[in-house]
């Protein structure tokens with residue numbers, strides 16, 4: 001466990017109770033959380049839960065005893081269904097208006113679309 005901690009960015013440490021809720025680092029102002037994926041990467045997810053039957057919310061999130069968020073993709077072909085203690089959340093990359101505007105600007109500028117950035121987990 002302690003060896004994994006070294007890979008976590010400072011911003012992604014479990015947030016102490018009472019600390020202000022983090023907002024989008026790209027400036028859209030929405031409330032987000034960093035969640036640790038099964039691949040041990042940090043994924044930004046919308047803080048608000050989505051309905052359990054919302055297929056567009058492809059991330060299953062649970063909190064551990066330290067308050068850290070853990071994320072698991074529900075979009076993979078072999079994904080287990082939502083489990084007790086997990087809640088559906090949207091990946092913030094899919095809802096962020098700032099990121100969407102940047103992507104639109106890149107498309108209009110004729111720049112090649114980078115398909116590698118939106119999919120950071122295997």
Ligand SMILES: [Zn+2]
Nearest residue numbers: 024026028096
């Ligand atoms: Zn955002």
